[in-house]
Amino acid sequence: MASVPASLLDFTRTCLSQGVNRIEIHQALIDAGWTDREATAALESFAESPLPVPVPKKRVSSGPRAAFLHLLGLFLLYMAAFSTGAILFLAIDLFIKDPANRIFFDLGDFARFNAAVLIASLPVLLLVRRAIMRDVKLNPATRIAPVVRTLSYITLLITSLIMVCDMVVILMGFLNGDLTLTFILKSVVVLLLAGGIFLWYISGLAFEEKMGESRQKETSIQDPQWRSRLAWAGFFTASVSLTLALWIAGNPFNQRLERLDKQRISDLRSLQGAIGRFHKKEKRLPDTLDELKTYPDSYVERTTDAVTKRPYVYKRLGNTSYRLGAVFDLSTPKDDGRGIRGKDGFYQHEAGLQTFDFNVK
Secondary structure, three states, rough: OOOOOOHHHHHHHHHHHOOOOOHHHHHHHHOOOOOOHHHHHHHHHOOOOOOOOEOOOOOOOHHHHHHHHHHHHHHHHHHHHHHOOOHHHHHHHHHHHOOOOOOOOOOHHHHHHHHHHHHHHHHHHHHHHHHHHHHHHHHHHHOOHHHHHHHHHHHHHHHHHHHHHHHHHHHHHHHHHOOOHHHHHHHHHHHHHHHHHHHHHHHHHHHHHOOOOOOOHOOOOOOOOHHHHHHHHHHHHHHHHHHHHHHHOOHHHHHHHHHHHHHHHHHHHHHHHHHHHHHHHHOOOOOOOOHHHOOOOOOOOOEOOOOOEOOOEEOOOOOOEEEEEEEEEOOOOOOOOOOOOOOOOOOOOEEEEEEEEEEEO
């Protein structure tokens, strides 16, 4: 319930102790300029009792438990909303090709990160909301504790600013002639996510107004059905985003094998550079890869596979040409638009033993 000024509480307590009727007190406060909610809150601060003195009600306080649950729930909500939007943005970029959109990061890693955020945050968020609703069921007044109202208004401020900025960006895009389908869809995603959160919290704050109307209506106030549907719609959107992220990231069991193959490619590049430096100074090719380890300018880290411990393939083909190779677990993924900047087109390979021919000149 809204906080009541000390002067208003003292006046109400004095009137009740002298037997003044509650309706008369309420009307007197209204005539003095207090709002209906303030007058009602002051009267509702005291229970109706046959005792000759007013009996104060237990006031709703922002205890450590309420602060912890609502802060944790709000933080998890921000995490889930941000990752949901990031995944939807990524899906829009994949399904709708925009020539002006250049991707400079690994889409699989980006999808895996946001999928991990959703997998970690959503179950905990559901548990936190369940704990909050259990407290509300035991004491409906906890819904309007000061910490809840403060966090709600902070969230309303953040989401309002996001929606206004999003509309500004849309208008700027329209005025600049950059209003593409991809641009519009991403703006709609931001509006829906921020608008859904805004609608949820603004409707929750309306509960305070209803609770202040009369004490008899406190236990009869129920959330409208659309609020529960809004919550399920948000959970469904996050679940769809999680599914998209897992699809973009690919089979998790193959990720380690892909990383090992990338490490093998990196080793071959290092060996290629070291052999080139060796030939530039010695005017010949090394007899074996182990010779590079003793050469001061080679800077080679390893000449064997980190997993199998077998030496990488090396064979001299001539005075300036040679062959390098390794055994790969998987074939190079097909170029489906999910590539990253700097992808090496030379080291394309199939699974198994693959060799590459080089010439130092």
